[in-house]
Amino acid sequence: MSPRAAALLTLCAVLALALAGCGEDRQAGDGTLRTVPTPVGEAATTSGDAAGATPIDVSLVDFRLQPSSPRLARPGAISFVATNDGQTRHALRVDGPTGAVGSPALLPGQRASVALRLPPGTYKWYCPVADHEQRGMVGRVRVGA
Numbered sequence: 001m002s003p004r005a006a007a008l009l010t011l012c013a014v015l016a017l018a019l020a021g022c023g024e025d026r027q028a029g030d031g032t033l034r035t036v037p038t039p040v041g042e043a044a045t046t047s048g049d050a051a052g053a054t055p056i057d058v059s060l061v062d063f064r065l066q067p068s069s070p071r072l073a074r075p076g077a078i079s080f081v082a083t084n085d086g087q088t089r090h091a092l093r094v095d096g097p098t099g100a101v102g103s104p105a106l107l108p109g110q111r112a113s114v115a116l117r118l119p120p121g122t123y124k125w126y127c128p129v130a131d132h133e134q135r136g137m138v139g140r141v142r143v144g145a
Helices: 003-020
Strands: 022-026 033-037 054-061 064-066 076-084 093-096 099-102 111-118 121-126 138-143
Touching: 093 111, 099 111
Parallel strands: 054 076
Antiparallel strands: 022 033, 054 064, 076 111, 093 099, 093 121, 121 138
């Protein structure tokens, strides 16, 4: 798949999630209307080559990654399984050796996989949504010795 096609597919997925994630809730009695996010289930997205990848779970919480700095004993194919356990939109991006790879923005309760090959080294991972990285949603992934 070409980079342009991949970017278009990601954009379509993000727009679909954004449109599907809003609902309305009318207050009984006073007739007021408020918009609330509604979880739409898992976002089954994968970036890169997930075949045979070692799965690593990461929880995206307001405003931190759990774990923030995992250590992986072996280099190779890694699949970061990100779950939004927070109250606002979050995403996961990993600065790998060939560039950044990341998930779409996830609504609370949604999950996505980010798969890539990591040789030995230290890599930054973070939430690229708004100012979340500056607010503490950043860490390091250490691979190998």
